[in-house]
Amino acid sequence: MEQMKMSCKKIIVIAVVWCVCVFPLESVRAEGVRAAISGQNLVCRVETDRAVLPAGSSQDVVLKITLDAPPVPGHVQRPPVNLSLVLDQSGSMGGVKIEQAKAAAVEALRRLGQQDIFSVVVYDSNVATIVPAQHAQNVQGIIRMIDQIRAGGSTALFGGVSQGASEIRKHIEEDFIHRIVLLSDGLANVGPRMPEDLGRLGAALIKENISVSTVGVGTDYNEDLMARLARESDGNTYFVESGYDLPGIFAAELGDVLNVVAKQVKVTVTLPEDVTAVEIIGREGRIRGQKIELFMNQLYGDQEKYALIKVKIPPSAAGTKRKIAQADVKYENPFSKKIEQSSGISYASFSQDSKKITESTNVDVVKEYQLNLNALAQEKAIALSDKGQKKEAVQELKKSAARLKSMGAQYKDERLLDQADALEVQAQKIEEKGMTKKDRKILRTESYQQLFQQKSQE
DSSP states (O other), X not given: OOOOXXXXXXXXXXXXXXXXXXXXXXXXXXXXXXXXXXXXXXXXXXXXXXXXXXXXXXXXXXXXXXXXXXXXXXXXXXXXXXXXXXXXXXXXXXXXXXXXXXXXXXXXXXXXXXXXXXXXXXXSSSEEEEEEEEETTOHHHXXXXXXXXXXXXXXXXXXXXXXXXXXXXXXXXXXXXXXXXXXXXXXXXXXXXXXXXXXXXXXXXXXXXXXXXXXXXXXXXXXXXHHHHHHHHTOOEEEESXXXXXXXXXXXXXXXXXXXXXXXXXXXXXXXXXXXXXXXXSSOOEEETTEEEEEEEEEETTOEEEEEEEEEEOOOOTTOEEEEEEEEEEEEETTTTEEEEEEEEXXXXXXXXXXXXXHTBOHHHHHHHHHHHHHHHHHHHHHHHHTTOHHHHHHHHHHHHHHXXXXXXXXXXXXXXXXXXXXXXXXXXXXXXXXXXXXXXXXXXXXXXXXXXXXXXX
């Protein structure tokens, strides 16, 4: 994505939409910037990066639609989980990696309850179900099955995921959180193997409310394939250098799956007739005239999820106030098992007073937007490097680091400054040695986790 340029005639504005259970509208701030509806599950707000916007010119506005989930309520039973682990047991997984993969599978099993469903599929040149889908009750018996896994053969990754989905489908009609966790340390070389192939599979699975989280081990797996599968199915993606990290990764993933607070989340953003949708930034979604549709399979407790949408608004006179967008959210509450709705709305006021405009800046929104611009810069650097344009890739990373450093210094924000420092180190390494497989995986994974607000592993 090309860096957006600021000028007096074209000003980038960020609006944030947060969403909550349907309750009467409580308040709209005097500036007309925020409107919030409060409830017991999700929180919904709409903000701009400034409470006051420049008057008299057409402007690009970036809407940030945010779903902010509270902790899982302590007094109710969590929704049951239907989990399938799909483990690479090809020859390259021998030694520490396969043993730690088995330890991670046992770690996942021990975190489940008797109401949950658990299955294990392994793949090498062929695909086999080691643990058929069953309630997580006979723990010691299941552990003995897992202990029989041995490494050897090629990598039928597509077939492994498909078989994992077959195990999930044995209970697809029941009220479960459906999740596949895919582990691989190498390139898919049996059956469909391109990122597009796995992307189509992920897109098909999400229609069945099945998400796939992917775990890449070492530096020889295809990070484009793994990220594409996770993205299309609304899952998480992880990169670990060592098999020793696998139990912790599986624990982090189960921490999400066991804390779902909303399912089948659909967000519809409605724009006024004179506001035009331009693009959705970083996420999948549909623009249908004055409506933008977004879908998220699940939300986890204490998690913030959002999407950025750029729209264009017409010139507005100083002293006026106008509606920018409204977000309506529909989702299934997994505790009440009822469909609930939420709403948020955004207003903006306009002025020719530059000081008043500057002083009204919403710093938190601006910082988050800069981090997303950085994620897109990382994606662009990967694409440039893939074309052999190392110099241009390094420049892209350095430019992004400079923006982050400037913003971090301006707002005294350690997160932005730390990200800028890390990016400068990455750029320097690539400048000296080219983009290694490890560098590429780090950039791809960091970009994905920022754009999709994946929680950092503990």
